[in-house]
Amino acid sequence: MTRLIGKSAPMHVGAMLLALSLTGCQHSPETSRLLGDGEVTVVGRIDIVPPFTEQELKAIGNGRAINRGSVFLSDRFVDLNIHKIGAGRHAEVVDLGKHFVIKRKQFENLHYSGVFIGTKTTPYSEQVRLPGKVVYKIRPEDKAIYIGTLRYHRDEYNGIKNVEYIDEYDDALKQFYKIQGDSKTQLRKVLPERPK
């Protein structure tokens, strides 16, 4: 649980910013090796069942953030409960309920930490975290990978009851070629693995 302090002196703000920026610079020993200098295109989809209602969406995000979430895919696991400055570099914002096509650095082990949904910082703001903690093994020759549809089933408290993996490769491939503009790049299916 998090304690938020309502009032801070300017000096404290400065100290906190310094502290946060320092923690953001720490290099985790459990990071993955970069394969070359390239990028890999990741195709997948995040579904939430039941989908958020209009009222819930209003409470979670606003403007362009509505019905979108930050998918954390990087060289390391990121704790979605801790808001570290610079953590955003490990994530890419995607539309929920649609196939996404995003580019990530080509790490040997692409760590999926989950999805963070929520942008508001008011006392009545909602934040939903979809769990991850799986790894996708990337090959040096991979240009594009398909990670499937991850369907998160939630209860009324936004607790995640279970996660389903659904293979929608054909639909995802169409979306990939549409965005990519060519139909030559191979989209390799990669299954999630438990971290060692």
Added chain:
Amino acid sequence: MKKLFPSYAVIITFALLMAGCGGNTAFRKSVAEEQSLVFGYIDMSDAPGSLFGATMKRVKPVTDKPYYGFGIDGGMFFRTEVPPGSYKFTSFSNFKSFGNTQYMFNLPSQGRSEMDPIIDKTGIYYVGSYKYKKVKTGFFEQGKFDIEKINKPTERELLTQLLERAKHPTWQAAIKKRINELK
């Protein structure tokens, strides 16, 4: 007249707004009109300041105005006018007059906790007594806390305290009946 600083004005405005959100602090209407009473207790002695507010959200059925503020009496939080549904406590707040600071304690936003009531019919719902506990963290780590269930004050003790607020005979009867059940 002494001029108020803007920060005081904000606190006073917030306090007045919260006072209007806690349902009726005296139960003047009938039980049928005011619907369910939800109450509990949190010992914030280890936290800075004293208990100032509690907020609960209706998660089912979903509504445009899902947040419910609570009246505060010492460590007790209470409110009436709670319609049937599933609810989740979202935050507690403390106020420290020395330093003029308000503290907000956000509860986890996902999953049902022991405190979260399901109101299936009009009645009296005790959500438990708890104690705030600070969790030790590293020098530059974000502040954390936990709340643990405690045995005191009991539901009966809190209801006895609430009885003073029951101005309508139906509330007096309902609370007394519950107190007798707990003997």
